[in-house]
Amino acid sequence: MDDSPAPPDDLEYLNAPGTRITYRVRQRRADHTAWLGLALHLPAFLLSSALVVAMALALDAWLGVPVWLPASLWAASGILAFHRPAERLLARHALHLHLPLPAELDTLAPVWREVTARAGVDGNRYELWVEDSDDLNALAAAGHIVAVTRRALQDLPTSRLAAVLAHELGHHTSGHSWSALLGWWYAIPGRLVWRGLVRMKPRLLRTARGVSGTALGLLVVLVGYLGFATLKATYGLPLLLLALPYLTAAVGRRAELRADAHAARLGFGQPLALTLHERLAEQSAASGTVKQPGLAARLLSHHPDHRTRIHHLRPYL
Known part of the structure; x- marks a missing residue:
């Protein structure tokens, strides 16, 4: 950290009366972290697609529904994730957000206009929401x-609220948000099947107890043989699936650092660093009572630790 004075708590709004604001032609793009995130979601998408095709085949056999119809609807359903009414349902029921109250909007709106004006982005394209949480996030x-x-x-x-909003705007303008949403959306069938298997686990264990040891041993050998044959035929590629959670988390951490850099380039590096210092002090104060995460937990975290974020902000301070 340098010894320059902290930025003022209030901002000079670029959108004051008579001020011209120029919007960039391309207000969104997709950086390499967005494309990497989509690529890492490909196995989940293929699994979900296989499940949808299996369901389509069952519907074709039972009801005569053409296989292409449910498969095509599934492939096109991702558009719904960007439909404004669908987004509002997602915000309210999945993310548990609410639209700002008048007093909250009086605070948020001018700061958001300042941030988007500096970025050359039309802020009216986005919707501001509030989460009822005591967390600083x-x-x-x-x-x-x-x-x-x-x-x-x-x-x-x-100024710090503006820095936080500039960070989130960086996720949008760099494509991190929409790529993460598509990855989540197209993995829904696979997650539903997994949850169903988890719920059936106690019943399956009770059934396994009633099976003879010989039959259970043969089943284990058969599954092991099929697994070995699959790995041999695919040159061990399925083993890469074990690394997917770690790779996805690494891409997520990279996206956070790029969003920090976006905020810093807009002039909010110092207040963002001060906010991270405050969060770090809170964590240090609670470290005596809260168990620190281990190496595996840190590798699976989609957010870098605050010290790492502050270190990467140093060139902008």
């Missing part, structure tokens, strides 16, 4: 959702 989701927690709205000075 914010999020960007779907194609147009930008949310802050109640505590961030109440406790953060104006």
